[in-house]
Amino acid sequence: MTVSNVVNGNLGRVSPATAATVERIVQERGYVPSGPAQSLATRRTRLVGLLLPARDGGISLLGSPHDVSVAGALEAGLRERDHHLMLRAVQDAREVQDSVQRWNLDGVVVMGFTDDELRALDLPEDVPTVVIDASADGRAGAVRTDDVGGGRLAGDHLRALGHRRVVFCGPTDSRSPVVAGRLAGLRDVLGADPVTVVARTSYEDGLAAGERIAREHPSATAVFATADLLAAGIQAGLIRAGRRVPQDVSVLGFDDADLARYVSPSLSTIRQDTAGKGRAAAELLLRLIHGDNPRDRVVRLGVELVVRESTGPASVD
Structure with missing residues (x-):
């Protein structure tokens, strides 16, 4: 059971020293756990959905450099913890429920929606959720810039x-x-x-x-x-x-x-920090998935001024 707990991410049941030993042996032997077997053992799929607004004309879901950077860092943060990201465009609450149930998602990250649109999506209460750049209720986590x-x-x-x-x-x-x-x-x-x-x-x-x-x-x-x-x-x-x-x-x-x-x-x-936004969303969601129940579920990232060539003194009439 000790090896199973480490491989399946249940580190709270294993001492840090033991977990490090197991992880070293797993890496040395090139062991790759079976996804279906892990799902049966843990009742988790390790699938996380990134839900984005459906765009007219079926164009790319990631329509800006900001979205690309956040999504890339989110995927990397999840992949480091052996979780996988699925992108899905949604228009209404029915499509949200369909995504969660059809793919048996362990958690959901929602990006690109206004507060009013989020409320209309009626996100499932029993699925760990993190919203990016919007206000969350007390149940969901939130990551946003100042x-x-x-x-x-x-x-x-x-x-x-x-x-x-x-x-x-x-x-x-x-x-x-x-x-x-x-x-x-x-x-x-x-x-x-x-x-x-x-x-x-x-x-x-x-x-x-x-x-x-x-x-x-x-x-x-x-x-x-x-x-x-x-x-x-x-x-x-x-x-x-x-x-x-x-x-x-x-x-x-x-x-x-x-x-x-x-x-x-x-x-x-x-x-x-768009990459930091994605990493913070991954970390917060994984804590919610694994039942850590963080007291502070809102992460707010700072900003800074970068001066280049496009700003200068006001012209004098």
């Missing part, structure tokens, strides 16, 4: 550069707590409501938004976008419309995705 703090960092940076006419650009019509938090933080620093321009989180929408900002808000000296992918498009749209970045308009993103370093001019941004 979005309000990120908005304040953005406001502090732009104000220090002399910017007062700032445009906030993102999916402000989505009721997303992420977007709302970043806008609230920016508003706290600026002391007034910035002009808001609605745009989906895509390069193409950013391109159109940049041209629209140049046309409809010619006095704006800075734009704060809710994601680097969007900010890169906005920057290109402004340049296409004849505005210089940052001499005429500064552009500030959020995430610190790889593309922020590759576009020209390179993007100033608010860095969030």
